[in-house]
Amino acid sequence: MSKKKENLLKGFYDVSPLLLPVVPFGIIFGAIGIELGFGPYITYATSIIIFSGASQIVFFQLLSNGASSLIAITSSSVVSTRHLLYGAVVAQYLSKLSLIWKIFLSYLLTDQAFAVSQEFFKKNSNDVYKHYHLLGAGLTLWIVWQLTTVIGILLGSIVPEELGLSFTIPLTFLALLINYFRKIDHLIVIFLSGLSSILFYEAPLKSYIILSCVISLFIIFLINKFQKKI
Amino acid sequence: MTIWISIVIAGIINYLTRLGSILLIKPERLSESTKKILGYVPSAVFPAIIFPAVFFNETNTIVQINDPKIIGFFVAIVIGYISKNIILTIIAGLISYWIVIFLF
Numbered sequence: 001m002s003k004k005k006e007n008l009l010k011g012f013y014d015v016s017p018l019l020l021p022v023v024p025f026g027i028i029f030g031a032i033g034i035e036l037g038f039g040p041y042i043t044y045a046t047s048i049i050i051f052s053g054a055s056q057i058v059f060f061q062l063l064s065n066g067a068s069s070l071i072a073i074t075s076s077s078v079v080s081t082r083h084l085l086y087g088a089v090v091a092q093y094l095s096k097l098s099l100i101w102k103i104f105l106s107y108l109l110t111d112q113a114f115a116v117s118q119e120f121f122k123k124n125s126n127d128v129y130k131h132y133h134l135l136g137a138g139l140t141l142w143i144v145w146q147l148t149t150v151i152g153i154l155l156g157s158i159v160p161e162e163l164g165l166s167f168t169i170p171l172t173f174l175a176l177l178i179n180y181f182r183k184i185d186h187l188i189v190i191f192l193s194g195l196s197s198i199l200f201y202e203a204p205l206k207s208y209i210i211l212s213c214v215i216s217l218f219i220i221f222l223i224n225k226f227q228k229k230i
Numbered sequence: 231m232t233i234w235i236s237i238v239i240a241g242i243i244n245y246l247t248r249l250g251s252i253l254l255i256k257p258e259r260l261s262e263s264t265k266k267i268l269g270y271v272p273s274a275v276f277p278a279i280i281f282p283a284v285f286f287n288e289t290n291t292i293v294q295i296n297d298p299k300i301i302g303f304f305v306a307i308v309i310g311y312i313s314k315n316i317i318l319t320i321i322a323g324l325i326s327y328w329i330v331i332f333l334f
Contacts, residue, residue: 017317042233049241054279059240069236077243082278085271087251092265095257106249111279115272167299167327168320170283171306173276175319178310186273194277201282201290212278213271220274221267 003129007120011136014116018176019144021168022112024159025053026145028166030152032057036064040153047149051142052110055079058206074205081210086114093121094131105131108138115176185220192216302327 001009026047033043038060046056055076062072086109094102117134124130151158159165180186196212203211260268284303287293293300306323313319 017320020320038233042237045234046237046241049237050244051241052244055240055244059237063233063236069232073236073240073243076240077247080244080247082275083244083247084251085268085275087248088255089268089271091252091255092257092260092268094252095255102252103249106252107245109248109252111275115276118272162331164298164327164331167283167302168324170280170299171302171320171323173280174303174306174323175310175316177273177276178314178316178319180273181307181311186270189270189273190277193274194281197278197281198285198292201286208282209275209278213274216274216277217267217270220270221263224263224266 003127004132007127007129007132008136010120011113011117011133011138012140014120014133015112015137015140018112018116018172019140021165021172022053022141022144023148024163024165025169026148027152027155027159028157029053029056030149030154031157032152033060033149034153034156036060038064043153044149047146050076051107051145052076052080053145054111071205078205078207079209082111082213083109085213086111086118089118090114090121090134093125094134097131101131105134105138108134108142110138110141111173112176113137113141115173119179185223188223189216189220192219298327298330301330 029047030043033046034040043060046059050056050059058079059072059076062075063069067075087106090109094105097105113134116137120133121130124133177186177190180190193212193216196215197208200208200211202208284299285293302323305326306319309322310319
C-alpha cells in the first residue's frame with residue numbers, strides 16, 4: 001500500500017471512535033434547524049458553509065432568540081477563534097505544502113480532526129505524506145456531518161432525548177486528553193482551563209472558550225518561565 | 231435573504247480562523263518556548279468544551295454533585311487514566327451515566 005493511502009486510512013481509522021457523538025449531534029442539529037423554523041436549505045447550508053457544529057448551534061440559537069445578525073455572526077466567530085490555535089499547532093508540520101493543500105486542509109480542520117492528526121504529526125514529523133492523515137480524518141468527519149445533518153432535516157429528532165447522547169460530546173473531548181493525564185504540567189493547564197470556563201461561562205459573545213485557553217496558556221507560560229530561573 | 235448573507239459571512243470568518251494560522255505562521259520563526267506552549271493547545275481548548283457541558287444544565291445552572299453527568303465524568307476519568315484507551319473511556323462514561331439515569 002502506498003504511504004499516501006496508508007496515512008489516509010490511518011486518519012479515517014483514528015477519527016472513527018470520535019464519530020460516536022458526531023452522528024447523534026449531526027442528526028440533532030438538523031432537527032433543531034427545522035424545529036427553529038430555518039427550513040431545510042438554510043439548515044443544510046450552514047453544515048457546508050460554516051461546517052462547525054458548535055458555531056452552527058450558537059448561530060441558530062441566537063437568531064431564533066431574536067438576536068441581531070451581527071450578534072449571531074460575532075458570537076459564532078468568537079466560538080471559532082480556537083481554530084487559530086489549532087492552525088498554529090499544525091502549521092509547524094504543514095508549512096512545506098502548496099497553497100492549494102493549505103486552503104483545502106484548512107476547511108477540514110475541525111476539533112476532532114485536529115485532535116487525532118496533531119498526535120499523528122508529532123509522531124511522524126518526518127513523513128512527507130503526513131498531511132494525508134488530516135485529509136482522511138477531515139473528509140471522514142465532513143461526510144458524516146453532511147449525511148447526519150440531512151438525516152436530521154428529513155427525519156427530525158429520531159434520537160431519543162432520554163438517552164442523553166449530548167453527553168457524549170464532553171466525554172469524547174475528555175477521552176482525547178487521556179494521554180495527558182499523567183503529565184503534571186498538562187494537568188495544570190486542563191484544570192485552569194476547565195475552571196476558567198466555569199467562571200467565565202456567562203461572558204459575552206460565548207467568549208469563555210477562547211478566554212479559558214488564553215488564561216491557561218498564559219499561566220503555564222509563566223510557570224515554565226519561572227521554573228527555568230530556579 | 232439577510233440570513234443567507236449572515237451565513238456566508240459567518241462561514242467566511244469561521245474559515246479564516248482555520249486558514250489564518252496555517253497560512254501566516256512560519257514554523258522556523260517560532261521560538262522554542264512558543265512551540266512548547268503550542269504543545270499545550272489540546273489541554274487548553276478541550277476542557278473549555280468539556281467542563282461547561284458537564285457542570286451546567288440546559289438552564290445554565292450548576293448541576294448537583296450527584297448528577298448522572300458528574301458520575302459519568304469521573305468514571306470516564308478513572309477508566310481513561312487506567313486504560314489509556316479512547317473508545318473504552320467514552321463507553322465507560324456513557325454506560326455509567328446510563329446506569330445512573332435508568333436504574334436509580
